Amino acid sequence: AQKITQTQPGMFVQEKEAVTLDCTYDTSDPSYGLFWYKQPSSGEMIFLIYQGSYDQQNATEGRYSLNFQKARKSANLVISASQLGDSAMYFCATDRGSTLGRLYFGRGTQLTVWP
């Protein structure tokens, strides 16, 4: 089974609108972390936001928030007030309880923001 699933290969959103990028994960460990990364066309991977499995509240970082639904094993990224510079590939990842720092990445969602 896929450890991390991103079902949306591509998403489009108009500038200033909010957008949700989907991510579901598979792990049997009770303690794990979830991460989102952004990769612009220039290629660098930029860490955006982290959610721990025991965190009581959804993580937020500026315009990014994580809609964490533990029972559904879902960790969707919400970007509010989209900007043209948000156009990029977005990757969801989980450590699946690894103590060695290993992350399992989804295949990514290409977000395009149009004016």
Added chain:
Amino acid sequence: DVKVTQSSRYLVKRTGEKVFLECVQDMDHENMFWYRQDPGLGLRLIYFSYDVKMKEKGDIPEGYSVSREKKERFSLILESASTNQTSMYLCASSGSGTPYSNQPQHFGDGTRLSIL
């Protein structure tokens, strides 16, 4: 800020050559990783290391080896380069921690490797 530096941004080599990709991090991180990234396939882990001289195979180790003689440096070696190893290679590092600890991986800018 964490800095992960990959030795080359672009590299062109010939089939059969032995190729070295170097990665250096400046944050005293225990863990280091090598990925390759191909369109539609996301990031696939080749090898990782959680300590000096320690290594673990990832999902696609065939045709690759690694070396970690010093904590800050992690090298990826293509023993005999082939055209199907043309790809983007990304190095990353992270601090040690238990699960449920915020230890993201920090990435280098990547090396676009072409094997002709």
